[in-house]
Amino acid sequence: MGKTLAEKILRDKSQTDAMAGDIVLATVDLVFVQDTTGPLTIKQFEDSGFAAIAEPEKVAIFLDHAAPSPSQQTSNDHILLRHFARETNCHIYDVGNGICHQLVAELFANPGDIIVGADSHTVTAGALCAFATGMGSTDIAIAMALGKTWFRVPETFLINLIGSFSKGVYAKDLILYLIGQLGADGATYKALEFGGESLAGLNMSQRLTIANMAVEAGAKVGLFPSDEITQGFLSSQGRSASYKPLYPDADANYERIMSINLSQLEPMVSFPHSVDNVHSARDAKGIKIQQVFIGTCTNGRLEDLAVAASILQGKRRYPDTRLLIAPSSRQVLLQAIEKGYIHSLVEAGAVILPPGCAACLGLHQGVLGDGEACLSTANRNFKGRMGNPKAMLYLASPATAAASAITGEITDPREVIID
Amino acid sequence: MPETVLKGKAIKLGDNVSTDDIIPGRFAHLRSNLPELSKHIFEDLVPDFASRVHQGDFLVAGGNFGLGSSREHAPLVIKMSGIAAILAKSAARIFFRNAINQGLPVLLCDTAQINDGDQLEINLTEGVITNLTSNSRLTSTKIPPLMFAILKEGGLIPYIKKHKDFEL
Numbered sequence: 001m002g003k004t005l006a007e008k009i010l011r012d013k014s015q016t017d018a019m020a021g022d023i024v025l026a027t028v029d030l031v032f033v034q035d036t037t038g039p040l041t042i043k044q045f046e047d048s049g050f051a052a053i054a055e056p057e058k059v060a061i062f063l064d065h066a067a068p069s070p071s072q073q074t075s076n077d078h079i080l081l082r083h084f085a086r087e088t089n090c091h092i093y094d095v096g097n098g099i100c101h102q103l104v105a106e107l108f109a110n111p112g113d114i115i116v117g118a119d120s121h122t123v124t125a126g127a128l129c130a131f132a133t134g135m136g137s138t139d140i141a142i143a144m145a146l147g148k149t150w151f152r153v154p155e156t157f158l159i160n161l162i163g164s165f166s167k168g169v170y171a172k173d174l175i176l177y178l179i180g181q182l183g184a185d186g187a188t189y190k191a192l193e194f195g196g197e198s199l200a201g202l203n204m205s206q207r208l209t210i211a212n213m214a215v216e217a218g219a220k221v222g223l224f225p226s227d228e229i230t231q232g233f234l235s236s237q238g239r240s241a242s243y244k245p246l247y248p249d250a251d252a253n254y255e256r257i258m259s260i261n262l263s264q265l266e267p268m269v270s271f272p273h274s275v276d277n278v279h280s281a282r283d284a285k286g287i288k289i290q291q292v293f294i295g296t297c298t299n300g301r302l303e304d305l306a307v308a309a310s311i312l313q314g315k316r317r318y319p320d321t322r323l324l325i326a327p328s329s330r331q332v333l334l335q336a337i338e339k340g341y342i343h344s345l346v347e348a349g350a351v352i353l354p355p356g357c358a359a360c361l362g363l364h365q366g367v368l369g370d371g372e373a374c375l376s377t378a379n380r381n382f383k384g385r386m387g388n389p390k391a392m393l394y395l396a397s398p399a400t401a402a403a404s405a406i407t408g409e410i411t412d413p414r415e416v417i418i419d
Numbered sequence: 420m421p422e423t424v425l426k427g428k429a430i431k432l433g434d435n436v437s438t439d440d441i442i443p444g445r446f447a448h449l450r451s452n453l454p455e456l457s458k459h460i461f462e463d464l465v466p467d468f469a470s471r472v473h474q475g476d477f478l479v480a481g482g483n484f485g486l487g488s489s490r491e492h493a494p495l496v497i498k499m500s501g502i503a504a505i506l507a508k509s510a511a512r513i514f515f516r517n518a519i520n521q522g523l524p525v526l527l528c529d530t531a532q533i534n535d536g537d538q539l540e541i542n543l544t545e546g547v548i549t550n551l552t553s554n555s556r557l558t559s560t561k562i563p564p565l566m567f568a569i570l571k572e573g574g575l576i577p578y579i580k581k582h583k584d585f586e587l
Contacts, residue, residue, distance in 0.1 A: 023563050025585055036447045040491055047576050066447060073448040080451075120489045120513055136491035136517035138575045150565060150585050184435060185483035189512050218483065220512055274435060361444045361488075382439040382487060389443070389463040 002249025004156040005223040006191040009131040009246075013114050020155040020253070029113035029130075031143045032060040034100045035067065036363075037118035037136075039077045042084050044141035052088070054147030059090035060108070062100035064356040069095075070364035098329025098355040101125065101297040104132075105208055106331060110234075110242040111226030116143050121297050121379065123214045127207035128233070129226035129246045134215065154191040154220045155255040157182075161198035163263035168414035170307070171206035172299055172377065172397035175213040176268040178260065180278030188218030190255065193248060198262050199225065204233035205303040212298045213379050216275040267412050269375075270395035273383040281400050284410040291374040292317075292405040293386075294398050295326030295353065296360045299377035302335050304398040309341035311402035311416060317349035318408030324366045325350045326358035348405075362387025375404050423544045425503050425524075427475040431535035432465070434481035438514065440464040441485065441493040450492055457496040474501035477541070479533045481507065484525075485514025494518035504541055506530050506548065506559075519566050522574035526559035533557075543570075 003011065007018050014024035033041045038061055045053070053059050061081050069075040078095075085092035093103055100117065101124035109115060109125035115132035116122065118140040125132035135143070143149040159178065179186075192214045194207075202210075207224050214222025224230075226246035234243045267281035294300070294308050305327060317323040325345055327333040333355050336342045342352060353359070359366030360378045367387035368374055374386060374393055381393035396404075399413035406416060442456065443463055449456040461468040478484075478497065484507035485493060494517045497505065504524040508531070518525045524543055533539065537552040546559040562570075565587060572578040 023565055023587060025587060036444075036450060037489060037491070039451045040495075044576060048579050071448040073451065077448075077451055118489055118491075120487065122489075134489040134513050136489050136494075136513060136520060138491060138520040139516060142575060142579055145579075146584065148585075150587070152563065184486060185509060185511070188483065188509060218486065218511060361447070363445065363447055367445075380487065382437045384439050384443045384445065384463050387445045 001253055002251035004191065004252045004254065005129065005193050005225065005246065005248050006131060006154055006156055006221060008248070009112055009114065010151060010153050012112060018153050020153050022153045023150060024153060025148055025150050026114055027148045028058065028116055028143050030058055030060065030104065030108050030115045031140060032062060032100060032104065033118040033140055034065050035063045035077060035081060036065045038081045040137035041118055041141045042080060044138045045144060048141060048145055050145035053090060053144045056089040058147065059088070059144050061085050061090060061092045062103060063093065063095050064099050065361060066363040067095040067356045068354065096330065096354050098332070099297045099300065099357055101212065102300070102328035106237050106329060111230060111244050111246045116140060116149060120215050121212055123219070123222050124208055124212040124297055126211035126214065126222040127204060127224050128230055129224055131221055133220050154189055156191040156193050157187055157256045157258065158254040159192055159194050160257060160259040161194060161196040161262060162259060163261040164198060164201050165262050165265065168267055168399055168417050169265050170397040170399060171202065171209040173265050173268045174260065174262060175210045176270050176278050176395065177265055179213060179217050179276050182217040184216065184274055184276040185218045190219050192219045192222045194224050199227065202229065203303065204229060205301045208301065209298055216379055267397060267400050267414065269400065269410060270381055272381055272392045272394065275379070275381060275395065281396065281410065281412040284394065285412065287394070287410040288373060289321055289375045289404060289409060290372040291322045291324065291366060291368060292401050293324045293359045293366060293374055293376040293378065294401050295328065295358050296378040297328060298379040299398050300326055300328030300332065302332050304377065305336045305341045308398045308402040309344040311399060311413065312348035312405065313344040315348055315406050317405045321405055321408040323348070323350040323405045324353055324359055326353040327355050329355050359386060361385060375401050375410060377401050423542065425475065425541045425543065427477050427503055427539060428473065429477050429479040429533050429535060429537045429539055430471060431533065432478060432480040435483045435486060436464065436480055437487040438485055438490050438493040439487055442490065442496050444488065453495065453499065456492060457499045460496045460500055472500050472502065475503045476501060477539055478502050478505045479530050480505065481530060482509045484510045486511040489513045491517040491521065494521045494523050498523045506533065519570050520575040522570060524570060528557045528559040
């Protein structure tokens, strides 16, 4: 029988048949932690009794979640992580380099790789056809020590994409729509695999947005085939040699097949306090917001800032609505400066935050007040996520976020986009 | 897993309890100070949790327990609070793995049959839950043998110290 992308990658890395349901031991190509999960990982690694990490060049530490540090305790955690990197010779990306998932895409992820990270949004690298999934600190510590870990080979849902987006509709709207259809646990333990004629029109930035949120439907991975788009992205990062084509078999076995026509989608908004509470932006019209946040591993890339800048250029943010922007990496920030996006955004009243997770998880740089509402381009709107359980969090695309920053209330971007 | 039969009281929770509900992300700066961090368990969702929980109690949740972040501090603070096992209709995969890696049993079963305060007896080897209050029995979904072996050793660190590798 043919194989899905998940089965193919796990077959190659486990040297077994790796059919859905099997438990396999597979070698890993990258193991990483960030600054809120790294300290426990180090403690577990030390408790495990291993003298050294298996392959330091396959281990990375990212200081992104609370960066620059907002507290003494976090600063001490950062010291611990820097010390561990020095001692073990693993990679470290210090404050200001960007979000772990963006840097993994830019620097590490190759088609066919297995990537495990102590962060649930590790699934992002599925956009590059890497079997990438989040784990906790202990699993990551042991993966560092052994250079391998165990997986249950997941069953796969094929998401067949047809048609192309209409004006004002983006990858974020597609993934919010899909999560609304599946529910927050609709794909638990499963692989999502994206296919269909529309793939050729989805650039890497859009694919990363979609793969990033696979976990919000409970999925273990969100995989795209490795194709010309993948090749083009790797080449743009100076990593052409890492490219190899990778597709599922034509007779692969899927647990479920869904079809989505992109041309029928409209701008979507996820309402508090769960990601699957999805409505159309039209239905959200008039909801007042005190903060707009454009950034994160979901939507902090150059293409996202380009859309926001095009909508905000020559306009001003609504006086009572703060506009925060965090590029997802240093590379993104530099390119956004070169292209003039940062200039347009700052002129429109935006605050530019350093490359990193910024306001996303409520540690710093934009914590909300009691009763405030924020429209964010992030992936999660759980109660308390942005640092205050008395705040309301809405999720949408950068276009919807930018349009809403102008009006001070949630706004369908098609109302402000000029052809 | 020194004890294979556990007895305790059910503390009932709803569906979709996230890792932010269990231990809010805003306390990330306390993660290297577990005694301090654990004081904030369920602070937003069940503010009186600390006064309600007793050593050996069970958390009994609905669907998708532990969704969200990969923070292993979530099962860790649950274990530190005295909770001996989690029963849920379903559990998010990272949380599920993390709990087992911490030696905290998670049993997937039809938790709608259990009420808050029910006295339960859990046989971990058999995966059978006896509700002593309603005099009924539930069977939980079998977990893969490797996960059971990790749980039996008390978590992944003791398992690895003993076996030096994963044994399929």
